Amino acid sequence: MSTSKIKSTVEEMVQPYLEERGFELVDVEYVKEGSNWFLRVFVDKDGGIDIDDCGLISEYLSQKLDQNDPVPTAYFLEVSSPGAERPLKKQEDVAKAVGKDVFVTVYEALDGTKEFEGKLLSFDNEELVIQTGKKTHVVPYGRVASARLAIIF
Structure with missing residues (x-):
């Protein structure tokens, strides 16, 4: 599966969950750094997100990814805030x-x-x-x- 297809599949997978809970999906990255692949999901909400929010989203997404298995290689899943220098994607x-x-x-x-x-x-x-x-x-x-x-x- 191509990198862009993996990104769009993950977006479709997590978007409804995030919207139901008042979160905003900012971006999804699937990148190789050195010998490792990383699936990064950047999420925000009014007032900002915290480590507990990231943990809940990561747990949900891990389960969905295990069920659907859209990523063909081993990877590290990271869920985080987009940070102070948030990308403006849309x-x-x-x-x-x-x-x-x-x-x-x-x-x-x-x-x-x-x-x-x-x-x-x-x-x-x-x-x-x-x-x-x-x-x-x-x-x-x-x-x-x-x-x-x-x-x-």
């Missing part, structure tokens, strides 16, 4: 980040750069407006390679 995530500091990369350079770090001033589902220092950048959403919250000092 348009809804970007919309919630308006007014916050973000780090955005684009596929092709805009204004001579491929990275923008600053305050997200607005997002209309088409364009992000990011204030970096004294400069304002308009970034088309379709050109965004990745986006996450940022901690700017």
Whole structure:
């Protein structure tokens, strides 16, 4: 099974459980690091999640994975918070980040750069407006390679 198929299968498996309990699925990763494979599930909720939440979700998901066995190799399951620099995977995530500091990369350079770090001033589902220092950048959403919250000092 391909990496993307494993990710989508795990998402489908865990999404109903999370929604019933007020959690949000932020991301699923299935990656090889060194000789080990890792299945990482990033979850959040209003007010943040704690270690007990992660434990309950991990226990549920472990049982579902054992029943359905969508992963062909041995792996380590990790369930955690997305952290302070949470990825902004969906348009809804970007919309919630308006007014916050973000780090955005684009596929092709805009204004001579491929990275923008600053305050997200607005997002209309088409364009992000990011204030970096004294400069304002308009970034088309379709050109965004990745986006996450940022901690700017």
